[in-house]
Amino acid sequence: MYVISLGFLTLIGFTTYVIILTHQHKKSLTLMTGMMISMGIAMVSSLLLGTILGALIGEMFGATEITIFIGMLVGFCTGKPIHFIASLDGLLAGIMGGMMGVMLGVMIRNESPIITLAYLIFVFTLSCILMISLIRKEISDSSKVQGKLFLGHLYYMCLLFTILLGLTILLILAIYLNPTLPIYNPSDHMHMH
Numbered sequence: 001m002y003v004i005s006l007g008f009l010t011l012i013g014f015t016t017y018v019i020i021l022t023h024q025h026k027k028s029l030t031l032m033t034g035m036m037i038s039m040g041i042a043m044v045s046s047l048l049l050g051t052i053l054g055a056l057i058g059e060m061f062g063a064t065e066i067t068i069f070i071g072m073l074v075g076f077c078t079g080k081p082i083h084f085i086a087s088l089d090g091l092l093a094g095i096m097g098g099m100m101g102v103m104l105g106v107m108i109r110n111e112s113p114i115i116t117l118a119y120l121i122f123v124f125t126l127s128c129i130l131m132i133s134l135i136r137k138e139i140s141d142s143s144k145v146q147g148k149l150f151l152g153h154l155y156y157m158c159l160l161f162t163i164l165l166g167l168t169i170l171l172i173l174a175i176y177l178n179p180t181l182p183i184y185n186p187s188d189h190m191h192m193h
Contacts, residue, residue, distance in 0.1 A: 003114050006170055007052050007121045014128040015045045019078050021135050026081035028142040029135065034082025037131050038090030041078050044127045046071025046097035047104075048120050054105020055113045063105065067098035118171040125167055129160050 018041045022029065029037070046067050053063035075090025108116045 002173075003117050003121070003171065004052055004056065006167075007048060007117055010121055010125060010167065011045055011048050011052075014125065015041060015074055018128060018131055018135075019074070021132065022078050023081050025135060025139050028139045029082055030138065031083050031086065033134060033138050034079055034086035035089045037135065038075050038079030038082070038086045039093040040127060040131050042071050042075025042090040042094035043097040044124045045074050046094045047101040048124045050098050050101020050103075051105040051108070051117060051120055052101075054102040054107075055109055055117065056105075058106060058109055060102050060106055064099060064102045067102055068095050069098075071095060071098040121171060122168065125164060129164065132160075 018037065022034070022037055026034075049070060050063065050067035053067055054060065057063045071094025072091045073094070075092070075094040076087045077090075079086030079088070079090040104116075105113075
């Protein structure tokens with residue numbers, strides 16, 4: 001349960017941050033960068049969410065619809081301030097990531113789901129860090145401010161390394177403390193009298 005909670009917190013935190021960062025710096029981002037960010041965040045967020053929901057629920061029907069909708073919403077909202085093409089790219093990536101994530105989640109239920117979820121959380125975090133770095137690079141390229149760039153970049157890289165290291169330690173601890181996955185069974189909640 002620790003890994004799932006950490007997965008949801010990481011998913012909500014990084015996804016929200018990337019969307020806000022994209023909206024704040026929409027004038028500095030090119031169309032290609034906007035498309036890449038929109039597609040990337042929609043794909044990895046819906047993939048992670050779909051895997052978590054698929055592993056928890058164990059049925060593809062409900063989890064697929066929820067995940068596709070959220071993935072489409074994330075992709076559209078991220079690309080919208082850049083251009084309609086970027087929002088369409090993100091929307092379509094959200095559909096694909098949502099379907100693939102749920103399929104993976106349902107398939108891993110019997111084969112080390114916690115380790116797979118921990119790995120996906122790590123991949124999601126790394127992908128988000130790369131997207132945030134891309135946004136920062138575009139901002140610095142468009143503003144042509146080079147004076148504080150080195151110290152800002154060094155601080156930023158140290159901060160990201162610390163976050164990634166802390167997340168890795170938390171994931172290892174979570175796997176160690178609770179290596180099993182809570183399984184939702186709808187028949188347990190429907191008692192026939």
